[in-house]
Amino acid sequence: MSGTPIAxxxxxxxxxxxxxxxxxxxxxxxxxxGGVLASYIMHRLAHGGWSEEAAHTNTWIGAxxxxxxxxxxxxxxxxxxxxxxxxGKKASKLLWATIVGAVTFMIVKAFExxxxxxxxxxxxSSTFWSFYYTAAGIHASHVLAGAICMYYVAKSAAKGxxxxxxxxxxxxWHFVDVVWIFLFPLLYIAK
Amino acid sequence: xxxxxxxxxxxxxxxxxxxxxxxxxxxxxxxxxxVVGPFIGEYTEIQAITLVTAFGIAxxxxxxxxxxxxxMTAEKAFVSYxxxxxxxxxxxxxxxxxxxxxxxxxxxWEKPLWQQQEAEYAARQAALAHGGEDGHGDDHH
Amino acid sequence: MATxxxxxxxxxxxxxxQSFWEKYVFSTDHKVIAMQYMFTGMAxxxxxxxxxxxxxxxxxxxxxxxxxxxxxxxxxxxQLVTNHGAIMIFWVAMPVLIAAMGxxxxxxxxxxxxxxxxxxxxxxxxxxxxxxxxxxxxxFVSGGGFGGAWTMYxxxxxxxxxxxxxxxxxxxxxxxxxxxxxxxxxxxxxxxTAMNSRAPGMKLYDVPMVVWMIVVASILFMASVxxxxxxxxxxxxxxxxxxxxxxxxxxxxxxxxxHLFWFFGHPEVYVVLLPAMGIVAEIIxxxxxxxxxxxxxxxxxxFGTGVLSFTxxxxxxxxxxxxxxxxxxxxVTTLLISVPIAEMxxxxxxxxxxxxxxxxxxxxxxLAFLVEFLIGGVTGIYLGASGGDIYMHxxxxxxxxFHYTFFPIAIIGTYAGVTYWFPKMFGRHMNEFWGKVxxxxxxxxxxxxxxxxxxxxxxxxxxxxADFTVYPELAQMQPWRxxxxxALLIMLAFQVIFLWNFFYSMFRGRKAxxxxxxxxxxxxxxxxxxxxxxFPDGLPTVYRAPYEFSHPDHDEDYWxxxxxxxxxxx
Numbered sequence: 001m002s003g004t005p006i007a008x009x010x011x012x013x014x015x016x017x018x019x020x021x022x023x024x025x026x027x028x029x030x031x032x033x034g035g036v037l038a039s040y041i042m043h044r045l046a047h048g049g050w051s052e053e054a055a056h057t058n059t060w061i062g063a064x065x066x067x068x069x070x071x072x073x074x075x076x077x078x079x080x081x082x083x084x085x086x087x088g089k090k091a092s093k094l095l096w097a098t099i100v101g102a103v104t105f106m107i108v109k110a111f112e113x114x115x116x117x118x119x120x121x122x123x124x125s126s127t128f129w130s131f132y133y134t135a136a137g138i139h140a141s142h143v144l145a146g147a148i149c150m151y152y153v154a155k156s157a158a159k160g161x162x163x164x165x166x167x168x169x170x171x172x173w174h175f176v177d178v179v180w181i182f183l184f185p186l187l188y189i190a191k
Numbered sequence: 192x193x194x195x196x197x198x199x200x201x202x203x204x205x206x207x208x209x210x211x212x213x214x215x216x217x218x219x220x221x222x223x224x225x226v227v228g229p230f231i232g233e234y235t236e237i238q239a240i241t242l243v244t245a246f247g248i249a250x251x252x253x254x255x256x257x258x259x260x261x262x263m264t265a266e267k268a269f270v271s272y273x274x275x276x277x278x279x280x281x282x283x284x285x286x287x288x289x290x291x292x293x294x295x296x297x298x299x300w301e302k303p304l305w306q307q308q309e310a311e312y313a314a315r316q317a318a319l320a321h322g323g324e325d326g327h328g329d330d331h332h
Numbered sequence: 333m334a335t336x337x338x339x340x341x342x343x344x345x346x347x348x349x350q351s352f353w354e355k356y357v358f359s360t361d362h363k364v365i366a367m368q369y370m371f372t373g374m375a376x377x378x379x380x381x382x383x384x385x386x387x388x389x390x391x392x393x394x395x396x397x398x399x400x401x402x403x404x405x406x407x408x409x410x411q412l413v414t415n416h417g418a419i420m421i422f423w424v425a426m427p428v429l430i431a432a433m434g435x436x437x438x439x440x441x442x443x444x445x446x447x448x449x450x451x452x453x454x455x456x457x458x459x460x461x462x463x464x465x466x467x468x469x470x471x472f473v474s475g476g477g478f479g480g481a482w483t484m485y486x487x488x489x490x491x492x493x494x495x496x497x498x499x500x501x502x503x504x505x506x507x508x509x510x511x512x513x514x515x516x517x518x519x520x521x522x523x524x525t526a527m528n529s530r531a532p533g534m535k536l537y538d539v540p541m542v543v544w545m546i547v548v549a550s551i552l553f554m555a556s557v558x559x560x561x562x563x564x565x566x567x568x569x570x571x572x573x574x575x576x577x578x579x580x581x582x583x584x585x586x587x588x589x590x591h592l593f594w595f596f597g598h599p600e601v602y603v604v605l606l607p608a609m610g611i612v613a614e615i616i617x618x619x620x621x622x623x624x625x626x627x628x629x630x631x632x633x634x635f636g637t638g639v640l641s642f643t644x645x646x647x648x649x650x651x652x653x654x655x656x657x658x659x660x661x662x663x664v665t666t667l668l669i670s671v672p673i674a675e676m677x678x679x680x681x682x683x684x685x686x687x688x689x690x691x692x693x694x695x696x697x698x699l700a701f702l703v704e705f706l707i708g709g710v711t712g713i714y715l716g717a718s719g720g721d722i723y724m725h726x727x728x729x730x731x732x733x734f735h736y737t738f739f740p741i742a743i744i745g746t747y748a749g750v751t752y753w754f755p756k757m758f759g760r761h762m763n764e765f766w767g768k769v770x771x772x773x774x775x776x777x778x779x780x781x782x783x784x785x786x787x788x789x790x791x792x793x794x795x796x797x798a799d800f801t802v803y804p805e806l807a808q809m810q811p812w813r814x815x816x817x818x819a820l821l822i823m824l825a826f827q828v829i830f831l832w833n834f835f836y837s838m839f840r841g842r843k844a845x846x847x848x849x850x851x852x853x854x855x856x857x858x859x860x861x862x863x864x865x866x867f868p869d870g871l872p873t874v875y876r877a878p879y880e881f882s883h884p885d886h887d888e889d890y891w892x893x894x895x896x897x898x899x900x901x902x
Contacts, residue, residue, distance in 0.1 A: 005444070005445045005446035005447070005448070005450060006444060006445050006446075006529075006871060007439060007442075007444035007445055007446050007447060007448050007525060007528075007529035008446075008448045008449070008529070010444065010528055010529040010530070011528050012527065012528050012529065012530045012534075013267070013269070013527040013528050014267055015266070015267055015270075015528070017448045017449075017524055017528050017529075020524050020527060020528060021448070021449065021520050021521075021524045023266075023270050023273055023274075024273065024520045024523055024524065024554065025520055026273075026274065027273045027274060027276075027277045027554065027555065028277075028516055028520070028554045028555070028557075028558060029558070030274065030277040030278060030281070030558070031277050031280065031281060031554075031555055031556070031557070031558025031559060032558035032559075032561050032562050033558075033562070034277070034278070034280075034281030034284065034558060034559065035281075035284065035558050035559025035560070035561070035562035035563060035592060035595075036559075036562035036565075036566070038281055038284055038285040038288065038289075038559070039288075039292070039559075039562070039563075039566075039577075039588055039592070041285070042285065042288065042289040042292045042293050043292065043293075043585075045289075045293060046292070046293035046294075046295075047305070047308070047309065047312075047583075048309065048312050048313070048316070049308050049309055049311070049312030052312070052315075059226060059229075060226075063222060063226045066222055067219065067222060070215060070218045070219060070222065071215070073215075073256060073260055074211060074212065074214075074215040074260075076260070077211050077259075077260045078211055081211070123569065123573050123574070123575055124573060124574035124575055124576075126583070127575075127576060127577065127582070127583050127584055130566075130569065130575035130576065130577060131577075134565065134566060134569060134575070134577075138562070138565060170260075171261055174256050174257070174260045174261045175261070177256055177260075178253045178256050178257060181249050181252045181253050181256065182249050182253065184225075184249070185225065185245035185246055185248075185249045189225060189226070189228070189229055189241070189244075189245040190241075190245055191229065276555065277555055277558075280555055280556070280642055281559075283642055283643065284559055284591070284595050287591065287595075287643075287645065287646055287658065287661075287662075288588065288591040288592075288595075290654075290655040290657070290658050291585075291587045291588075291591065291653075291654045291655055291658070292585050292587060292588045292591070294655070297653040297654070297655070298653045298656070299653045300580065300587075300653045301580075302580045302583060302584075302585065303580075303581065304580075304581060304582055304583040305580075305583040308583060
């Protein structure tokens with residue numbers, strides 16, 4: 001029953017409405033991750049003993065996943081570039097590459113967690129492991145959500161529709177990448 | 192949404208011919224440094240190396256992504272204000288919360304397991320120090 | 333630009349035959365969604381009010397069979413007060429003041445046809461409705477609803493042996509989290525609409541104050557709720573997965589939850605206060621026929637309040653064993669925040685000064701807001717200072733202070749807004765006589781309920797106790813408790829008048845014209861009630877600030893924002 005309202009097409013702030021909303025969304029996500037990471041950091045700084053538990057995390061797998069996310073960010077930004085040039089087909093393909101990155105990330109994560117859980121490091125083992133699984137879990141749910149959004153954007157971009165959405169979903173994806181850039185040293189490197 | 196808006200949006204970035212693959216290359220090199228850093232830190236026993244390569248590089252990587260992939264600096268200024276404001280509020284949360292959470296006891300309360308764990312950890316560290324390996328571990332103070 | 337043909341198209345769409353479901357249930361129209369929020373909020377207010385009735389009866393007449401509920405056991409009592417608090421804040425104040433008023437007013441006042449994301453808007457209402465259903469479902473699980481206070485402090489909320497209802501407390505946290513998601517989505521929609529979709533010619537200083545305040549409130553909500561969402565996830569894991577984030581026996585920290593909760597909880601006070609302040613600003617300027625005094629000062633004050641509101645949260649925790657040095661800091665910031673709020677009250681009074689005041693029902697509510705909220709604010713000074721708070725904390729003094737802030741915000745502010753915009757919403761007037769009867773029948777008993785509670789609190793009556801008669805030194809104050817309960821019954825009885833007036837006027841009230849109050853803002857340009865698409869004669873253009881009443885260069889005493897200047901007309 002409703003077409004796009006005129007309200008959506010206005011741009012008094014000088015930025016397309018969709019992109020504006022994504023930036024506000026990113027702001028709200030900063031405080032969600034900020035809450036859990038701030039809680040984690042203050043605990044970590046107060047507990048010298050946590051470094052012994054953190055020693056059981058696998059830096060190499062963490063680095064591999066960082067690599068995967070950085071690369072998927074590259075394909076997302078290349079998709080944005082293609083969409084700007086009006087090449088919906090290419091943008092769609094590059095978005096699919098990003099989705100493959102997201103899926104790879106999740107698969108690596110699945111193997112990593114299985115390994116850790118079978119060695120007895122579960123979410124209830126200690127507060128360090130609780131934070132480890134909670135922070136990475138919230139992040140992983142964002143990876144999943146981003147992949148689902150990209151699936152729909154890639155589908156419409158292939159038909160040359162809603163090309164501006166390629167940038168918007170890309171912005172979100174880069175944000176998810178940035179969160180992982182901080183999670184990686186916090187959970188894996190700091191030992 | 193409209194074509195007009197999209198081209199207007201594209202126009203904003205025309206001036207910046209980003210070499211995205213180059214940026215990605217820098218990010219990967221930084222990643223390698225941040226993985227190697229702790230080994231050097233451990234070898235030379237200079238904790239600062241680990242901290243800088245871990246968190247300094249993370250901050251710089253985030254800056255690169257935000258600037259070059261998200262084009263935040265090319266956007267309207269209010270975008271930066273939104274992001275910076277949210278970050279500042281998080282530092283505020285940290286500043287107000289940490290003085291309580293980082294203590295193992297306060298007026299009328301204590302965290303027994305915490306104290307016990309830290310005491311055991313300190314004992315292990317002391318034993319290690321007596322064994323001659325001074326300064327190993329405990330990167331976090 | 334492209335507005336004219338597109339409006340036409342929208343206009344045509346409005347004439348399509350729509351089924352009941354399309355028009356009222358799954359509509360994406362901002363006005364319908366606003367009504368959905370409002371009626372859901374009203375239904376929840378009835379439930380919350382009923383809970384208040386049940387536990388106040390128990391307090392006044394301990395052990396009685398409360399008509400409609402039965403015996404209020406201590407466990408019942410805890411569930412009732414917990415859910416009364418949560419419902420009134422999250423499922424009444426938030427949906428009615430922010431979501432309903434915001435949805436209704438933002439597009440109309442900005443002169444556009446809808447919110448920028450109509451489908452997202454519908455989704456946020458649906459999530460909100462789901463959260464309400466989830467909350468109510470907690471009463472029907474084994475162990476009953478959650479009774480550990482709306483602040484959900486661990487270990488009461490995390491350990492089944494204390495909460496007595498593992499599933500109930502989990503459902504409670506899930507419901508609150510869903511509600512946050514709904515308002516996060518809604519808030520982003522509000523902010524984006526206000527930033528991008530203003531009418532041509534409308535500069536930032538031409539935006540009506542209530543829109544500014546709702547938008548700032550949405551920003552405060554968005555920036556403060558994150559840590560609590562993270563905290564809610566941690567709490568769910570504590571409840572169900574065996575983690576120990578908030579369990580001191582297992583190296584966790586219960587005070588961390590209090591910080592995460594109040595980092596949101598205190599800005600939340602301003603999240604609901606600001607829309608009420610905005611509604612009051614609109615009403616007092618219209619009914620005193622005077623330009624809003626110091627528009628920009630109010631605006632900067634709102635921003636200042638918003639920033640300061642992030643620095644005061646730990647004043648809720650002065651007795652929780654927090655670092656005493658931090659208590660000093662939070663005392664200072666807490667007392668500081670009374671400055672901008674007092675300033676806003678003074679500015680509103682300055683607007684009234686010298687105006688030709690008309691005591692219509694909305695104006696009475698707006699004036700009552702100023703008076704009652706002042707009492708709430710002033711009693712807060714005692715509690716904001718850590719020294720005073722140590723004596724007063726968790727007594728009925730806090731409870732009375734809290735209700736003297738939230739009752740004006742959530743109830744008086746809502747009644748002010750509903751009576752003011754009722755002609756626009758339904759195209760008919762409410763009955764003024766019964767409106768005034770309802771006003772006095774609400775305000776007088778309201779003071780009758782809560783003034784005794786100040787005395788009781790100062791006399792040492794602690795909160796969260798189902799029966800005070802077992803304490804000899806408190807038992808003698810029983811007449812005050814009965815007085816408060818009787819006042820509550822009178823107040824609740826007068827709400828029937830409002831409900832009757834509301835629903836009767838909706839169908840049978842006197843027809844309202846476009847601009848019955850002769851106000852200037854853009855919503856009064858649209859027909860009453862506005863059709864789908866809002867402005868059938870084309871979207872308006874703005875030529876001046878929103879409060880040009882009694883302007884010397886203009887013949888009439890009001891000058892609508894969209895009226896072209898004289899030289900263009902000539």
